[in-house]
Amino acid sequence: MLPLIPIALSLAKIVPDIVSLVKGDKSGEKAKKIVDLAKSVVGVEDPQQAVNKILEDPKLALEFQNRMNQLQLEFYREETKRLEIINKTMRVEYESKNTYKTGWRPFIGWTLGFSIGFYIFSLCTSVVYAVFYQPDKVSLVIDSLSKLASALTSTWIVCMTILGVAIKKRSDDKKVATGDSSSLFEALSLFLGGKK
Numbered sequence: 001m002l003p004l005i006p007i008a009l010s011l012a013k014i015v016p017d018i019v020s021l022v023k024g025d026k027s028g029e030k031a032k033k034i035v036d037l038a039k040s041v042v043g044v045e046d047p048q049q050a051v052n053k054i055l056e057d058p059k060l061a062l063e064f065q066n067r068m069n070q071l072q073l074e075f076y077r078e079e080t081k082r083l084e085i086i087n088k089t090m091r092v093e094y095e096s097k098n099t100y101k102t103g104w105r106p107f108i109g110w111t112l113g114f115s116i117g118f119y120i121f122s123l124c125t126s127v128v129y130a131v132f133y134q135p136d137k138v139s140l141v142i143d144s145l146s147k148l149a150s151a152l153t154s155t156w157i158v159c160m161t162i163l164g165v166a167i168k169k170r171s172d173d174k175k176v177a178t179g180d181s182s183s184l185f186e187a188l189s190l191f192l193g194g195k196k
Contacts (some may be wrong), residue, residue: 008034015068
């Protein structure tokens with residue numbers, strides 16, 4: 001689908017909004033729809049030939065613009081639907097009164113954040129202290145700190161993985177509560193420009 005993006009962008013001379021439509025999320029799919037629209041306006045199967053004819057013929061260009069307006073409306077409806085999913089899910093999270101479900105993820109997240117921050121502060125302080133007050137032991141301090149970093153990093157990775165799984169599960173719970181058929185992660189990744 002990537003080769004279709006430059007072909008679709010060449011139609012931006014007629015419809016400048018195409019530039020913003022083929023950026024980010026689903027750019028390949030949107031480019032394909034735009035090129036398919038161009039092919040249907042001209043009535044040919046070759047994408048480049050369709051674009052060339054639209055660029056040369058003002059009547060075809062006008063027809064393409066009119067039909068492109070409908071396609072843009074379809075793209076905007078899809079984006080609005082994604083935003084509604086995100087909004088609905090966030091409202092369910094906000095309105096939840098169960099601290100057992102909603103409180104532990106922020107607690108674990110903040111605890112991990114503070115512990116990593118404290119570790120980095122302690123690491124820097126130890127190195128600075130060793131450099132200025134015990135320069136003969138700098139290599140020993142750095143060696144010890146690298147071993148400590150290895151041990152703590154694996155622990156943090158495990159904690160962050162558990163936190164990530166819990167976030168996914170909680171998002172699925174919220175999805176069920178809202179009666180929605182799509183995942184919060186899918187909606188957020190689509191909104192932020194990721195792929196399905």
